[in-house]
Amino acid sequence: MVTIWVLVLMLLVQSVCIAPIAKCTSGSPLPILHKYHHSGDVLIAGIISQIYIFSNPIRFEKHPSQELFNELVRFTANWTYRVSMELLYRQRRFIPNYRCGFQNNPIAVIGGPNSNVCFNMATILCIYKIPQLIYGSAPVMNNKKEAVLFHRLFPHGALQYKGILQLLLHFQWIWIGVISQDDDNTERFIENVLPQFALSGICFDFIERFPKLTFSSEFDEMVGKGFESFVVIGRSTANVVVVHGEIQTMMVFRMLLSFPTFEDIPVKTKLWIMTAQMDFTSHAIQRSWDIDFLHGALSITMHSKDMFKFHKFLQVRKPTSEKEDGFIRVFWQETFNCLFPSSTEDKMNRDICTGKEKLEALPGSVFEMSMTGHSYSVYNAVYAVAHSLQAMFSSQFKPRAMVDGGRGKQLNQQPWQLHQFLRSASFNNSAGEEVSFNQNGELVAGFDIINWVTFPNQSFLRVKVGRTESQAPTDKVFIICEESIIWPSRFNQVRPLSLCNENCHPGYRRTKKEGKPFCCYDCLPCPDGKISNQIDMNDCFECQEDQYPNKDRDLCVPKDVSFLAYGEPLGITLAIFALSCSFITAWVLGIFIKHKDTPVVRANNRNLTYTLLISLLLSFLCALLFIGRPQKVTCLLRQPAFGIIFSVAVSSVLAKTIIVVLAFMATKPESWMRKWVGKQLTYSIVLSCSIIQATICTVWLTTTPPFPNVDMHSVTEEIVLECNEGSATMFYCVLGFMGFLATVSFTLAFLARKLPDSFNEAKFITFSMLLFCSVWLSFIPSYLSTKGKYMVAVEIFSILTSSAGLLGCIFSPKCYIITLRPELNKRGQLMRRKH
Missing domain, CATH: 3.40.50.2300 (Response regulator)
Structure with missing residues (x-):
């Protein structure tokens, strides 16, 4: 049986100013205050620095060895060097570089918990290639040869x-x-x-x-x-x-x-x-x-892992039963704030230690009964050396070598021979946990x-x-x-926040503060059309095409499908107005057909009047093509139908205006205008104007025809179902030609507004054309400034308003005479008013 004992030298520093423990001659180094040594077959040494003393700076009033050191409060290199050499030279006198045998020298050294202690002891111990097990802070070794000797009980x-x-x-x-x-x-x-x-x-x-x-x-x-x-x-x-x-x-x-x-x-x-x-x-x-x-x-x-036996071990520790342990008495005095009767220290304000004090009665801030991470590492370090020694001895064991001198030969192995076994050591400790090292000598x-x-x-x-x-x-x-x-x-038992500033909530984005770290930022609202749905977003983002940001700009909401439907109030209102105007127009047409032989109806070309009324009737009905879900047929028909019908209506008004002017000029004797007055001229005007507009619409439909379209972008909160006009140029050409006819008609009517005639329509045409032009001039900016279904509503309103203006201004006076003042609807009355 091989006996393994631990040799421990501690840089033990007390909490008061003390005098040297031993008298030192001028040729002796400063003595180690506390050390514990027990003879054994194999020694595992420990260099541990744990407590401190106050000390005064050296003033050379006494021998320096009696003043101790001026920096004993720190883990100083000189103390570590001293105890490292003490491990190697176990004679009564401190004689460096003199070694007599190996039986008293350690096979491995456990060091810690401070990295400086480990680093400084390596300066001495690495010379002799002694394995060192570090259980606390592991120093960084720049010397690779020295680093090989380090085995860290500390993970990477x-x-x-x-x-x-x-x-x-x-x-x-x-x-x-x-x-x-x-x-x-x-x-x-x-x-x-x-x-x-x-x-x-x-x-x-x-x-x-x-x-x-x-x-x-x-x-x-x-x-x-x-x-x-x-x-x-x-x-x-x-x-x-x-x-x-x-x-x-x-x-x-x-x-x-x-x-x-x-x-x-x-x-x-x-x-x-x-x-x-x-x-x-x-x-x-x-x-x-x-x-x-x-x-x-x-x-x-x-x-670490608590072990019951460790707790029991601490319970039986008594300073009276550990006379050979140079540490426990000092530890006991410091821990229980007492002094043993044999102590040479000042007993002022300190009780006498009885040795019966209990460690478990101490608060945790003074002494812990559980196994901490450091103590668990020391425990594993000792067992790592023990298992490595066993592996080393087993590898060299031969039955025939077991004679009286075989055992001694095995125990005289050099420390450096233990390295490979430490690196490959792998075992389960008494807590049931595996202990092993990686290729860098670090605990896994x-x-x-x-x-x-x-x-x-x-x-x-x-x-x-x-x-x-x-x-x-x-x-x-x-x-x-x-x-x-x-x-x-x-x-207040709530997880604390640790931020430079409050989080940017959803709906806001971060922006850097000048001169501050990147964790410090301001929060700006997301711009229109974008959202942020998480805290502290660097930028806002756009919703999908079929979604739009909510009011708080932190959520994308599905867009509603939008078009001017018959089921909504605006659609119903426009449809009812269009149908009402259509019925009124049909009623007026019926009155004129019933009284077709009266002077009021026959004046200014009866057939031209019928044509105008029919075109107005169709224009009112044409507005219905713009209401409802856009379909391929309605998209193709509505703008050309509107353009051609209105061109017929306006050209009819233009023809009426021209007839009024020509009729007045033809009444003069020997006027050459007589040959122009007739039905052929009116038909020619209406037909030619209609053909021109129809040609424009035909070119439009054959080149870039209108088509149903889904507009995702023009209205933020809606998916607009619309008729794409195909070509905006052709659309404005249709409006332009119609505007040209209206302008010519208005100009002629304005010039002829004061011509003497009992049933002169020029002044009524002037008012109707003034209204017509005003409506369509205001249509363009209104149309361009609106979006979605309201663009359609603006065009419908313009169609209905301008048509109603023509109907009201031109035909309401005649209907009044025909229905309410029939006595004025006579040829005699007409002739009297001519003169």
Whole structure:
């Protein structure tokens, strides 16, 4: 049976100014204050730095060895070098480079929890190729030969930072602060990690550094820098702050957050996110300090698992039964704030240690009974060495070698021979979890995400609320249970927001603020025709063609199909007006046919009057083609029918006007105008004008005929079913020719309005043409300024109004005479009025 014992040298620093433990001669180095050694077949050493002392700067009033060092409060290189050499030279006197045998030298060294301790001990231990197992912050080794000797009980750091980033993105904390310890690891964190955060959309309100922890002559400077950092943090609008550091960072962090207590400064609670290198540690003077700042904080921690035997092990630890353990008595005095009777320290204000005090009675802020990430890593490190040693011995074991000297030969293996077995070590620990290393000597494991929950009695719980795994399936790389998280009290148990400004709500888009990080922006409403349906959209977008933005511009609403239908009030009104005018026109035509032989009807060409009335009747009915769902036939017919019918009507009025003028001129003796007065002229005028308009319409229908169309864009909220005119030029040619006829007719009628004639129509035609031209001149701007079905309504209104104007102005006086004043409808009356 091979006996394995652990040799531990601690940089044990007490919380008061102390005198040297041993008297030192001028030729002796400063002694190690506390060390624990137990003889065994194989030694596993440990270099651990955990507690601090106050010290004064060296003033050369005493021997320097009696003044200790001026920077003992930090993890200093000189202490680490000293204890590293102490491991190698186990003689009574410290004689570097002198070794007598290997039986007292360690086969492996466990170091931590600070990266500087690990880095500095490597300077000595790597010379002798001693395997080093790092359980805390792993330093970055630039020397590849030295890096081979490192076996990290700490997963790859990139996985931790990825977990923090996913945590921030999961809760949408994109406006954060960063505070970190002032060391080389911080430089790498700021230069390499934070830019990756920024690429993922994280902005930084501030990036502050902790002052270096010191209790020497630089204490005032440290406090001043700490206060400046606190002011920056307090003024920040970021509710989430990432704290990057190492195990001793917690002490500085607590000191930084204690300023409000001593300076009476208001403080704004933050949600702290701490890295795995940190853990809850405190100085003796911080024992009574409040730990409420931790409540609700989140930490990435090294994965660990509680073991019942570890708790039982702690319960039976007593300083009276561990006389050979040089640590436990000092630990007991510091933990229970007491002194053993044999202690040489000042007993003022301190009770006597009985040795019967119970560790489980201490609050968690003083001592934790559970296995933390660091202790779990040390546990795994020891077993990794044990399993590797077993594998190494088994590989070299031969039955014939098991003689009296065989065992001793195996135990004299060189430390460097253990490396390959450590790298390939893979075993299940007593908690049932697999322990193995990757090709870079890093532990193959993930990180836990814990939520700190504090209590008034200075105790706390580490509640596991998630994890991040490198070798898990994609959907399980990052897992968080939001329901289990207890948030800081300031946020009333609601997940805090951490934004530079409020989110841009749907209906708005982001626009950058000049001189501010990209997470800071203003919110502008979406322009007309566009929406945004999510928060913080960089730009608004258009809806699909068959949809339109709602009033708030945050939703696309299906468009209604729109056309001038008979079922809607406007369509019904226009249809009733058109039919009413048609009946009136038919009634007038019937009156004129019934009284066709009366002077009023026969005056100014009876057939021309019939033609005008019939064209007006058709023009009223033509308006009905514009109402209803557009069809191929109606689209082809309505504009040509309107153009030709109106051309017949206007040319008939023009013919009437010309006849009036010619008839007056023909009454003069020997007038050459007599030969022009007759039916042939009127027919020629009406026929030629109608043929010209029909020709224009024929060219239109054969080249670019109108067709049913779906207009998605002209009206925002509607899909307009319309007749596309095919060619706007041809449409305006039809209107132009009709306008030309109306203008000529109006001009002639205006010139002939005062001609003496009992039944002179010139003045009535003048009024009718004035109304007709006014309607169609106003039609063009009205038509162009309206959209959708209202364009159709404008044209229908113009058709009906202009037709009704012709009917009313020209025929209402005649109908009045025919129906109400028949005594005036006589030839004698006509002849009397001529003279």
